[in-house]
Amino acid sequence: MGIVRGLLLRGSQSPWLREHAPGFWFVRRTATRFMPGETVDEALAAARQLQAHGIGTLLTYLGENISEAAEAERVTEHYLTVLDRIRTGGLHAELSVKLTQLGVDVSSSTCYANLTRIIERAGKASVVWIDMESSRHTDITLELYRRLRRVYSNVAVCAQAYLFRTAQDIAALRPYDPSIRLVKGAYKEAPKIALPRKKDVDENYFSLARTLLRESLRQTGARVAIATHDPRLIRRVTDLAAALGVKKDQYEFQMLYGIQRLELVRLVREGYQARVLIAYGAQWFPWFMRRLAERPANAWLLLRNLI
Numbered sequence: 001m002g003i004v005r006g007l008l009l010r011g012s013q014s015p016w017l018r019e020h021a022p023g024f025w026f027v028r029r030t031a032t033r034f035m036p037g038e039t040v041d042e043a044l045a046a047a048r049q050l051q052a053h054g055i056g057t058l059l060t061y062l063g064e065n066i067s068e069a070a071e072a073e074r075v076t077e078h079y080l081t082v083l084d085r086i087r088t089g090g091l092h093a094e095l096s097v098k099l100t101q102l103g104v105d106v107s108s109s110t111c112y113a114n115l116t117r118i119i120e121r122a123g124k125a126s127v128v129w130i131d132m133e134s135s136r137h138t139d140i141t142l143e144l145y146r147r148l149r150r151v152y153s154n155v156a157v158c159a160q161a162y163l164f165r166t167a168q169d170i171a172a173l174r175p176y177d178p179s180i181r182l183v184k185g186a187y188k189e190a191p192k193i194a195l196p197r198k199k200d201v202d203e204n205y206f207s208l209a210r211t212l213l214r215e216s217l218r219q220t221g222a223r224v225a226i227a228t229h230d231p232r233l234i235r236r237v238t239d240l241a242a243a244l245g246v247k248k249d250q251y252e253f254q255m256l257y258g259i260q261r262l263e264l265v266r267l268v269r270e271g272y273q274a275r276v277l278i279a280y281g282a283q284w285f286p287w288f289m290r291r292l293a294e295r296p297a298n299a300w301l302l303l304r305n306l307i
């Protein structure tokens with residue numbers, strides 16, 4: 001792992017920075033590159049604009065590592081109102097949620113109960129995407145996903161290509177006809193559990209994408225989301241899908257707000273399905289630091305804004 005990336009990821013976990021850094025104007029200003037604003041109104045307005053360009057969205061209310069049931073309950077209530085607003089606004093938006101924000105560290109039953117409320121309110125046509133957080137939560141995330149998937153069809157989970165275990169995890173999920181979002185992985189993980197070299201992560205990503213695209217040919221209704229901004233990988237995946245006979249509407253691309261917009265627009269123009277994940281909320285600091293870590297050159301943005 002690069003030194004700058006390691007430092008930024010360590011910074012994302014610092015309670016002191018989490019409390020103080022968002023108070024600095026140049027940090028706030030840099031964060032606006034990755035989010036349309038802190039409020040749900042700003043997120044919904046951005047979703048509407050993207051929809052006008054044929055791009056769907058995923059909304060995520062920032063916050064993680066909640067330790068009190070009451071706070072997780074508040075987040076759940078918030079998501080329920082957002083789902084109502086999505087429906088009344090006629091938006092092609094879905095939710096992307098973090099289990100540590102829905103109380104998984106309080107108890108798995110609290111988290112399960114919160115998730116079922118959200119999934120039921122979303123309704124069959126709207127998938128609720130479960131993010132994959134650090135490796136401390138991989139087992140519980142997959143366990144809760146399997147429990148939910150036995151009951152609901154509109155729930156999806158994220159898989160991280162940097163983890164050695166992910167190929168096996170995906171194979172084990174096969175009986176559940178899972179909808180999966182494939183990402184490279186954004187957390188600080190030890191080399192004994194995660195591929196340390198970016199080149200190897202990219203290769204594993206491609207290999208896992210191949211597995212998921214092949215699965216999509218079974219036409220189970222499961223969704224395959226290729227969530228990356230990497231133009232080279234995107235090109236390899238579209239070429240592979242064409243070679244396998246996977247149609248453009250059998251999988252989708254997902255990107256983060258503010259990153260690789262032109263690449264996304266190009267994909268939509270060429271007939272691919274695409275969604276942008278829009279994050280909002282006041283608790284943006286750890287999420288923002290992970291965005292900086294993904295591209296350490298982003299740290300220069302901070303400096304530039306300071307100057």
Ligand SMILES: Cc1cc2nc3c(=O)[nH]c(=O)nc-3n(C[C@H](O)[C@H](O)[C@H](O)COP(=O)(O)OP(=O)(O)OC[C@H]3O[C@@H](n4cnc5c(N)ncnc54)[C@H](O)[C@@H]3O)c2cc1C
Nearest residue numbers: 131132158183184185186227228229230254255256291294
């Ligand atoms: C929709 C979506 C959901 C995600 N959910 C999760 C999740 O649940 N769990 C998880 O661990 N990770 C998640 N991620 C993050 C993911 O793991 C990667 O950290 C992130 O996508 C960067 O990797 P990349 O695939 O874009 O490839 P990279 O090789 O990191 O980047 C490829 C190119 O994209 C551009 N780029 C990438 N990131 C940035 C950035 N931050 N700023 C500016 N340019 C950038 C650069 O041009 C870079 O050269 C998600 C990503 C997306 C798009």
